[in-house]
Amino acid sequence: MKKLTGIAATVLAAGMAVTLAGCGGCGGCSGCNSNTKNNALTNSNWFTGTGFKGIQPFFIVDDNHPEYTKEVITYNVTFDNSKAYNKSYSVDYKDGEFKTSFYATSYDWNAGNIPEKYKTEKTEILYCYETELTISVQYKKGDNATKWFDDSVKTKCYFRAAAYSLQPVYSWREVKSTSPKNYTADKLENAYETLNCTYENYYNYDCTEVTSSTIEDDKKTDEKVYGKLHKRDNTVFDNSSLYIAVRSMKLSSNFTQYIDLFSDVSGGVSTCKIYGSEDGIEEKELLKISEALAAENVNLYSFPTDEEGNRKNEGIATVAVKIENAGGQFTGTAHTAWYAAVQNVNNNTARATMLKMSVPLSYELGTLNYSLKEVESTIWNG
Secondary structure (H helix, E strand, O other), X not given: OOOOXXXXXXXXXXXXXXXXXXXOOOOOOOOOOOOOOEOOOOOOOOOOOXXXXXXXXXXXXXXXXXXXXXXXXXXXXXXXXXXXXXXOOEEEEEEEEEEEEEEEEEEEOOOOOOXXXXXXXXXXXXXXXXXXXXXXXXXXXXXXXXXXXXXXXXXXXXXXXXXXXXXXXXXXXXXXXXXXXXXXXXXXXXXXXXXXXXXXXXXXXXXXXXXXEEEEOOEEEXXXXXXXXXXOOEOEEEHHHHHHHHHOOOOOOOOEEEXXXXXXXXXXXXXXXXXXXXXXXXXXXXXXXHHHHOOOOOOOOOOOXXXXXXXXXXXXXXXXXXXXXXXXXXXXXXXXXXXXXXXXXXXXXXXXXXEEEEEXXXXXOOEEEEXXXXXXXXXXOO
């Protein structure tokens, strides 16, 4: 099986690359996480009242309640080569878009392709988080350049409520990518490789193990079982729910939390460090994001006004965190995520919405920046 690099491994960081993994808490089991030494405290920061640890009925997609809407957000994805130090070859990206969808739905433990050993006569309400990245990439070496390749990464995952540490149940990832192959290349053709992989991961009900399968070029190439998830030192999350997991935490500039992530891409569980940062969002960009949050029928932000009622151009309060793999070959390669700050846990207007991500690419090829463009729909607020 090919190892994912470049856009397939680092861009994945956005709920998709430093490729973390995990499951924590207890989803109805008795003490299944009792050996965890460093539990991550998770809150429902996407609700106006963050203290409710369950899943609100209005978050559940229901044909009988069309007013119960998903949270759907679109981000522009742009390429910054100002810190591209690779002297062997270069990349360029264009037409990037990242779309997320967050809601709750029913999950049948006796359905479809669930491994027989995991099936049970149970149905439960779970969170569902879906993402889709589309972007075009071109490789250059000297005076030679490739055509523009159309890359995409899609993910979908199910996980439990904050009361159960967002414990993972299922995840799926489809990667169609033309990815950097090595730090150096003797010729243009050796600078990249084409990947066409699908990953599917089923956790057992107690979240003590996960069965992970890989389909490469439409052929099943691998299936592995990873056990003892409940024996990990940190709370475990699935890599595909990473950015919701971070969103659920009590973030601040002095925040630090270690978590364990199951990653289908890297094939296993690795430890990740999440820590606060003083980094801000440039004023012009922040105002543009704030405009999108303040749009009619969104109402996740209201610009303050002066004594005469005139709008002040003050952007939304933010909090930034760094996310990096705490072990292995990618140690020290951190990316940054910005969220709307939770300023009132009982009136959380901005819902800790993810505002921006900055993701360094492998092999010092530059950085991809994800910036909130539009909130297409938001969580119904009762």
